[in-house]
Amino acid sequence: MNNFKNKTVLITGASRGIGKATAQAFAEQGAKVAINFRSNRKAAEETLRALPGEEHALFQYDISNEDEQQQLVGEVIKHFGILDILVNNAGISIEHDIESISFEEWSSAFKDTFQTNLFAVANLSLLAAQHMMKHGGGRIVSVSSRGAFRGEPTKPAYGASKAALNAMSQSLAKKLAPHGIYVGVVAPGFTETDMASKTLTPVERENLLRESPFKRMAQPEEVAHAILFLASEKAAYSSGTIIDVNGASYLRS
Numbered sequence: 378m379n380n381f382k383n384k385t386v387l388i389t390g391a392s393r394g395i396g397k398a399t400a401q402a403f404a405e406q407g408a409k410v411a412i413n414f415r416s417n418r419k420a421a422e423e424t425l426r427a428l429p430g431e432e433h434a435l436f437q438y439d440i441s442n443e444d445e446q447q448q449l450v451g452e453v454i455k456h457f458g459i460l461d462i463l464v465n466n467a468g469i470s471i472e473h474d475i476e477s478i479s480f481e482e483w484s485s486a487f488k489d490t491f492q493t494n495l496f497a498v499a500n501l502s503l504l505a506a507q508h509m510m511k512h513g514g515g516r517i518v519s520v521s522s523r524g525a526f527r528g529e530p531t532k533p534a535y536g537a538s539k540a541a542l543n544a545m546s547q548s549l550a551k552k553l554a555p556h557g558i559y560v561g562v563v564a565p566g567f568t569e570t571d572m573a574s575k576t577l578t579p580v581e582r583e584n585l586l587r588e589s590p591f592k593r594m595a596q597p598e599e600v601a602h603a604i605l606f607l608a609s610e611k612a613a614y615s616s617g618t619i620i621d622v623n624g625a626s627y628l629r630s
């Protein structure tokens with residue numbers, strides 16, 4: 378399949394987890410993939426090596442840093458000549474239980490979470506959209522979370538940042554449609570990646586598996602599939618949509 382032939386896609390946090398599966402899925406469909414990562418070069422190089430095709434490249438930038446956000450988008454455009462699709466995937470999740478936390482820890486959990494999960498996405502979307510407006514349009518797909526809807530009792534900043542990401546994406550979908558830029562969101566439930574396995578005890582894992590009638594977590598490839606759909610040519614009229622990928626564990630009306 379060559380549905381994305383000659384399209385350039387920048388995926389933040391693409392060295393591992395959902396980002397890695399998304400890089401693989403786009404490369405299999407003929408896209409040129411810009412793999413962004415922050416620190417784990419070894420993992421990023423392995424991801425790059427596994428991709429079909431020759432024209433992909435690595436971009437090591439910390440998206441929580443404003444200078445690096447501008448360098449990242451600038452370097453990707455310089456390298457490939459164009460940016461057609463931005464996938465805002467990188468995100469962080471920090472425990473901050475209100476029952477047992479200091480003021481400073483609570484405040485810094487909110488600042489750090491919003492810096493990566495919302496402000497970075499806002500700024501990268503601005504940089505990508507201003508480029509796409511001049512080059513015939515594009516796609517922006519962001520990875521949110523089920524936690525935006527059902528609450529995150531011990532990570533309220535995470536849930537809040539993802540809810541804000543949803544609202545921002547829907548505002549951008551309205552504003553950018555006349556420019557041929559379509560904006561979508563994928564909201565996964567627990568997905569089998571480092572982020573999920575690091576934060577779970579065996580008991581929590583067992584309880585979590587019971588949440589879905591599938592009795593399992595999502596696989597990163599299942600989330601990637603929804604991202605690809607929203608970035609595809611025929612999904613233009615789905616702009617503004619939030620796709621749940623949570624195994625029917627949380628159904629919103």
Ligand SMILES: NC(=O)c1ccc[n+]([C@@H]2O[C@H](COP(=O)([O-])OP(=O)(O)OC[C@H]3O[C@@H](n4cnc5c(N)ncnc54)[C@H](OP(=O)(O)O)[C@@H]3O)[C@@H](O)[C@H]2O)c1
Binds near residue numbers: 393466
């Ligand atoms: N896994 C889940 O259960 C789940 C559920 C719902 C939503 N999500 C969302 O899905 C997205 C991906 O999650 P994941 O589970 O695949 O994550 P992951 O396995 O923890 O991988 C995170 C990726 O993001 C990169 N990254 C983190 N901070 C970065 C930064 N400041 N700048 C650049 N890259 C950065 C990491 O690069 P380095 O390794 O180089 O640091 C890595 O490639 C996140 O937005 C997350 O909130 C995940």
